[in-house]
Amino acid sequence: MKSESLEQTYRRYLRALNERTFDDLEEFVHDELTYNGQGLTRDAYVAQRREEARQIPDLHYAVDLLLVGGDHVACRIAFDCSPKGEFLGIDVDGRRVSFVEHVFYRFRDGRIEDVWSVIDTDEIREQLSGDQA
Amino acid sequence: MKSESLEQTYRRYLRALNERTFDDLEEFVHDELTYNGQGLTRDAYVAQRREEARQIPDLHYAVDLLLVGGDHVACRIAFDCSPKGEFLGIDVDGRRVSFVEHVFYRFRDGRIEDVWSVIDTDEIREQLSGDQA
Secondary structure (H helix, E strand, O other), X not given: OHHHHHXXXXXXXXXXXXXXXXXXXXXXXXXXXXXXXXXXXXXXXXXXXXXXXXXXXXXXXXXXXEXXXXXXXEEEEEEEEOOOOEEOOEEOOOOOEEEEEEXXXXXXXXXXXXXXXXXXXXXXXXXXXXXXX | OHHHHHHHHHHHHHHHHHOOOHHHHXXXXXXXXXXXXXXXXXXXXXXHHHHHHHHOOOOOOEEEEEEEEOOEEEXXXXXXXXXXXXXXXXXXXXXXXXXXXXXXXXXXXXXXEEEEEEEOHHHHHHHHHOOOO
């Protein structure tokens, strides 16, 4: 029951990102959080999400796999989008790329407090190098 | 109950990798599996694990986060090791590096049939570039 509820919360969080309703993120993210071990404020985190959406107008979070256990969520998210300019240190320059994010979250009282994310940047580089269709 | 059992199975799988008891992997992996969408035989998969252990004598899988849901397992695995030569396309050359793998598995009848893995190779590159302690 609790797991179902956390899954629903998490899916609403992704929907807020996809619908660019960034003012709603306060509902899903604590005032302070950690991202890959580094502390930051929700304001800074939300600013990053806004900037990402500006740089990637067609950014869309598509859930591929989703697991919930206790206060943790694990998600494999698929992206198929065209980042402008440099993205994650890679000169994507508007080309369309497909990649995944494997991300874990720890929730407290129904809001995200810790995020651990790995993005398949090597896949992006491979696609842009033309090694792969 | 079922989830507990799958967690135990998975932890025994990692123990087999850590203890280099590769002949036991038949218990944990189907004859054929997919790895990031690519099909391969268990024999080929086990041969890769043997080769990895040869290249990285101090390879050790340390569970940082572990979630089980239905037939799926998600794990954040931490590594702190010294790969010889080139590793994941990076010239590590015996230097010690710390990185993580975020990996999802689908089990069928208690054995792995699909693996989706992302490794934080950018973190390895950063450490080797001296940008980070």
